[in-house]
Amino acid sequence: ETILTQSPATLFRSPGDRATLSCRASQSVRRNLAWYQQKPGQAPRLLIYDASKRATGIPARFSGSGSGTDFTLTISSLEPEDFAVYYCLQGNNGVFTFGPGTTMGI
C-alpha cells in the first residue's frame, strides 16, 4: 500500500498570504495525485487532479505541482474561505489512500 505523508500538519496564515502544502508518497505514484479541501460537516471537494490540473470551477489561485513521490499544493493568495483541511489522495492501480491532512488556520 502506498502511504502518503503531509506537511506541515497545521499551517497558520493570514488572508492574502501565500500557502504551500506538501504531500510525499512512499513510492512513485507518477502523477496520480489529487488534492481535496474539506470544511467541517462537508464532503471533501476536489481541487486538483493528475497532480496539476484544476478541477472544474476551482479558482486559479490554487495550483498543484510534482510527480513521482513529491507533490505541492500552492494557494497564491489566501481568501477567508480557504481556511480548511487539505488532503492529498493517490490512486495507484485502483487502490486509493489519503494523506493525514494539513489544517490551514488563521
Next chain:
Amino acid sequence: QVQLVQSGAEVKKPGASVKVSCKASGYSFSSYVMYWVRQAPGQRPEWMGWIHAGSGDTKYSQRFQGRVTITRDTSANTAYMELSSLRSEDTAVYYCARGLPNMDVWGKGTTVTVSS
C-alpha cells in the same frame, strides 16, 4: 446538475450489517465508477472500494475485504455499500463519490453509528 443523494442516518448494534444507498442523477450512471469512502470523527477519509457502474467490476480495500460488498442497480441509477459484522470503530460518515477516475462529485454523506 450532477447529484448523488445518499440514504439517511443509521444506528446499528455491534455485529449487525448496514446498507447505504447512493442515487445518482444528472449524468450517465453506467459510464462512471462509484467510490465509497468513510471518515471517522476527526480522522482522514478512508477509501473502502469502488464499483464500475457499467460492468459491475469491483475492487475493495484490503482493510474491508470480506466485510464490504458494493453493488449497483443500473435501472435505478443507484449504488449500494453494505458493511457487515459492525463494530464500534465503524462509526463514521460514509460517502459515495463519482469518479473516472478522480472522485469529483460527492454525496453529502450518511452517518452510521454503531452502539450497543
